[in-house]
Amino acid sequence: MTNKIHKILLLILFALIFMSQLQPAYAQTGPTRHFIILVVDQISLNNLDHPDLAHFQALIQKNGAIGLMNTTTGGSQTADNAFTTIGSGSRAIGSPGAAQSFNTRETINGQLVADIYQRRNNIRDIHAYQVVNLSAEQMKNMNKDKHYEVRIGALGDALHEAGLKTAVLGNSDLPSEETNLPRYTYGRQAAALLMDGNGRVDYGVVSGDILTADRQAPFGIRTDEEKLLKLLKQYYTQSPVLVVDFGDTSRAAAYSSSISKPMAERQLYSALHRADHFLGELLQVINLEQDYLMVLTPTPSEANKAQGNTLTPLIFAGPGIEKGLLTSGTTHRPGIVTNTDVAATVLHSLGLAVSEEMIGQPMKGISAETGSYLQYLSQAQEKLVQNTLRRVPVLSTVASYILGVLALSLVMFILRLFNHDYSRILKKILLYNYLAILTLPLGLLAMAGLGALTVAQSFMALILITFVLTVLLHRLARNKSLSHAMVAVCAAFIALLFTDLFLGANLILNSPLGYDPQYGARFYGIGNELMGAVIGAATLGAAAFMNIKQFKGRLVLVAAMMLGVLFVMVYPGLGSKGGASISVTAAFVTLLWLSLGLPTGKKQLFMVAASVLAVMLFISLADFLGGSRTHIGRAVQEIQTGGLSSMLDIIIRKLEMDFRLMRYSYWSGMLVASIFLMLLMFKFQFDFLEHIRKRTPDILNGCYAALFGAAVALFTNDAGIIAAATAIIYPIFTLLLLNLVPSDKTSQNSI
Numbered sequence: 001m002t003n004k005i006h007k008i009l010l011l012i013l014f015a016l017i018f019m020s021q022l023q024p025a026y027a028q029t030g031p032t033r034h035f036i037i038l039v040v041d042q043i044s045l046n047n048l049d050h051p052d053l054a055h056f057q058a059l060i061q062k063n064g065a066i067g068l069m070n071t072t073t074g075g076s077q078t079a080d081n082a083f084t085t086i087g088s089g090s091r092a093i094g095s096p097g098a099a100q101s102f103n104t105r106e107t108i109n110g111q112l113v114a115d116i117y118q119r120r121n122n123i124r125d126i127h128a129y130q131v132v133n134l135s136a137e138q139m140k141n142m143n144k145d146k147h148y149e150v151r152i153g154a155l156g157d158a159l160h161e162a163g164l165k166t167a168v169l170g171n172s173d174l175p176s177e178e179t180n181l182p183r184y185t186y187g188r189q190a191a192a193l194l195m196d197g198n199g200r201v202d203y204g205v206v207s208g209d210i211l212t213a214d215r216q217a218p219f220g221i222r223t224d225e226e227k228l229l230k231l232l233k234q235y236y237t238q239s240p241v242l243v244v245d246f247g248d249t250s251r252a253a254a255y256s257s258s259i260s261k262p263m264a265e266r267q268l269y270s271a272l273h274r275a276d277h278f279l280g281e282l283l284q285v286i287n288l289e290q291d292y293l294m295v296l297t298p299t300p301s302e303a304n305k306a307q308g309n310t311l312t313p314l315i316f317a318g319p320g321i322e323k324g325l326l327t328s329g330t331t332h333r334p335g336i337v338t339n340t341d342v343a344a345t346v347l348h349s350l351g352l353a354v355s356e357e358m359i360g361q362p363m364k365g366i367s368a369e370t371g372s373y374l375q376y377l378s379q380a381q382e383k384l385v386q387n388t389l390r391r392v393p394v395l396s397t398v399a400s401y402i403l404g405v406l407a408l409s410l411v412m413f414i415l416r417l418f419n420h421d422y423s424r425i426l427k428k429i430l431l432y433n434y435l436a437i438l439t440l441p442l443g444l445l446a447m448a449g450l451g452a453l454t455v456a457q458s459f460m461a462l463i464l465i466t467f468v469l470t471v472l473l474h475r476l477a478r479n480k481s482l483s484h485a486m487v488a489v490c491a492a493f494i495a496l497l498f499t500d501l502f503l504g505a506n507l508i509l510n511s512p513l514g515y516d517p518q519y520g521a522r523f524y525g526i527g528n529e530l531m532g533a534v535i536g537a538a539t540l541g542a543a544a545f546m547n548i549k550q551f552k553g554r555l556v557l558v559a560a561m562m563l564g565v566l567f568v569m570v571y572p573g574l575g576s577k578g579g580a581s582i583s584v585t586a587a588f589v590t591l592l593w594l595s596l597g598l599p600t601g602k603k604q605l606f607m608v609a610a611s612v613l614a615v616m617l618f619i620s621l622a623d624f625l626g627g628s629r630t631h632i633g634r635a636v637q638e639i640q641t642g643g644l645s646s647m648l649d650i651i652i653r654k655l656e657m658d659f660r661l662m663r664y665s666y667w668s669g670m671l672v673a674s675i676f677l678m679l680l681m682f683k684f685q686f687d688f689l690e691h692i693r694k695r696t697p698d699i700l701n702g703c704y705a706a707l708f709g710a711a712v713a714l715f716t717n718d719a720g721i722i723a724a725a726t727a728i729i730y731p732i733f734t735l736l737l738l739n740l741v742p743s744d745k746t747s748q749n750s751i
Helices: 002-021 054-063 079-088 113-121 136-143 154-161 225-236 248-258 261-285 302-306 341-349 373-417 424-450 455-479 482-502 506-510 528-546 554-570 578-595 602-626 631-642 644-664 666-684 686-695 697-716 720-727 729-740
Strands: 035-039 065-070 101-103 131-133 166-169 203-205 211-213 221-223 241-245 292-296 312-317 324-328 336-338 363-366
Touching (some): 035 261, 035 341, 054 261, 054 312, 065 363, 065 373, 113 131, 113 136, 154 166, 203 225, 248 261, 248 302, 261 292, 292 341, 324 341, 324 373, 341 363, 373 455, 424 455, 424 482, 424 528, 482 506, 482 528, 482 729, 528 554, 528 720, 554 602, 578 602, 578 720, 666 720, 686 697, 686 729, 697 729
Parallel strands (some): 035 292, 065 324, 065 336
Antiparallel strands (some): 292 312, 324 363
């Protein structure tokens, strides 16, 4: 009897395990849930802030959530690349093939589109599909050499695998008005958003039949709203996922270069009013209590890009979408999402698993006490745009200034090799410049608190902040010691940075030294520039603190501080970076190793490697338990799926980025000059290092550890050049500063 019970229990257990592995392709109870995407392309957030756009305003303020969307693609920010990126869920290239979508019954130069498609794709059963893209294979070929996976048509594949039908309506076609360019330009990119890997969409109309003549409209045509609405009602009953390209705003944007600015604005708002009217009709067809509606702008207009603004508005409404601001697991920032989040959002909303190839994560609405959401986002956008505009001139000037000081130091160092000592005035000049450079990371972070500054205002603010900090640092070094000054500047930077990180990272987001949500791939946590500065500042600050002898138990306090810094850098909830985690761990372990008086060598490297492995395991475990997909989590998942080839791809991707930055980044010259100067100092002036070792042994250990951390950062980060360049600021200018300290003041280490 007992054996029979055991067998029955085992059968039940196996049955439960078997059933748990079965996932229905699309399980839903009750009425069919729809996901409709209305494309109103090439507009800006400010275009929607118009009282006459009643339906847009109502959707934003009463029904849905709104955000600014990062529009970065695998190439330039064109419609072909933008729609392909959205449909792939990964940064892709689609130009020029994405626009080449047609109804199968259309003809091109007298040939049936269905026949052309079958010749190109070796797929015979095409008659079940109404829309096809003729360049799907070409688009795959354009993306196959990328060192990350791009699956063209990933969203369409996932929907078809779940047994769901797809539909696309409308186009952004541009008939030519130029005698020297008579070619009709197809604008059928919307199909790339929903097509599967073979370029197929089940239903839809993307042909010129959806357009009507209008002598007052751009290019003399516009979308036939009545026909579009009729088709929407027809396919709404047949397909749970529909994309509607209104088209007229794209044509207005394309036409703007041929007319005056006032006329261009009138044409754009005329198109927006028609889109608003259509939105009102669409809302009568769908039910937001069970259907999802997304108003999407995949591509910024050329006019907006010329002003430095590549963010576009995105509105999302439907069941469970909280009214307010949009965010996602990709950005962790209220009011900011990415184009790669769209595909993940569609699948998640329909109860489907997000494909592994997709790097985006589902969007959600969060409540916000901001009054007008449009006004709040407009102010946030202004800050981001201003930071984008000032980022390159400010950072390139800072890097050039540091490079100039390094060059002068190099010349003076070479002269000293030939017994030509510094003049007293030159020593003062170098000393103040060394101190000023040590305050720059703190100054660049603090200036973000002054709001959306222009480029000129940013330079003035940075100069003033740096001057004040340099004077304060010099006084502290004179009245106390250089060690106290180093602890103060490093601790102030780390404290301000981490406080801001826990309070929402507004300073990081708006600092030239932070990341750029318009163009970058990072939206939260600490970016490459600041990450490098943390390595240098935390390591040198800890070392300088250990050099202040009146503090007892210094090593314990320093170890606790290191653990705190390490936790902030590696914890997935704060945006951990694999390269940062490895680099900080390497620097800290090396500093502790040297502080304990242990010799460098294989044992030290083994301890560093073991510590790095432990940190990586902690991050992977936290990422797994937390359910988030951090950079490290995705890398681990990629290696698990692809094995050694995926690991090799990751290494190649990092090296390629470093080589590219070495050629074009303003940080590369500074890094090379720093390394060259260090080599000369270590080669020809061992007595200089010996003096430093006698006066400030702990600080010298900190310099060694920070340089080691910078070297590790160079090879373990996607932008290792940048991280290494900012990390090396603290050790190299500390060494140069110590080289200027008079020998008769070594006991106090004062200036």
